[in-house]
Amino acid sequence: MRVLLSIKPVHVENILSGAKTFEFRRKIFSRRDVKTVLIYCTRPVGRLVGEFDIAEILEGHPEQLWLKTRSGSGISKEYYDGYFCGRTQAYALKIGAVRAFAEHINPSHVMENFSPPQSFMYVGHQRAPLFEQAHF
Structure with missing residues (x-):
């Protein structure tokens, strides 16, 4: 199972370069069979750019x-504190193998009625052939 995350361009760049080895989230998906994140780079890029x-x-x-993640955070402590302000629970996805797509993909070309998720969106195995055809 894949999940699609909307990620700001600066953070996408840091993930793809290896500078950011943790992706932080206020909410996490309930399904525990999610193994891969499809990266949607938010505007102005607005494309699927890779996965990890x-x-x-x-x-x-x-x-x-x-304290556990700061060395791979790719962000400042101030930014982190602002993101989790008022929260008592935080999540970090430890980034494994990263695969940048040779060509960025307009998500509307592979997903019907695509709208970028605020938090995350499940992308099930049934859609995998569409992504394989996109030459990731």
Whole structure:
């Protein structure tokens, strides 16, 4: 099972370069069979640009999670604190193997009625052939 995440361009660049080895989330998907993240780079890019395997999902109080993930955060402590402000629970996806797509893909070409998710969107195995045809 894949999940599609909307990620800002600066963070996408850091993921693809290897500078960011954790992707932080306020909410996490309930399905535990999700193994891969499809990266939707938000505007102005607005394209599917790659994917990564989830090596591990960490969770905990934001302060504790920061101590475990700061070296691979790819963000400042101030940015992190702002993102998790008022939260008692935080999540971090440990980024495994990263695969950048040779050509960025307009999601509307492979997903009917695509609208970028605020948090995440499941992309089941039934759609895998569409992505395979897109030459990822």
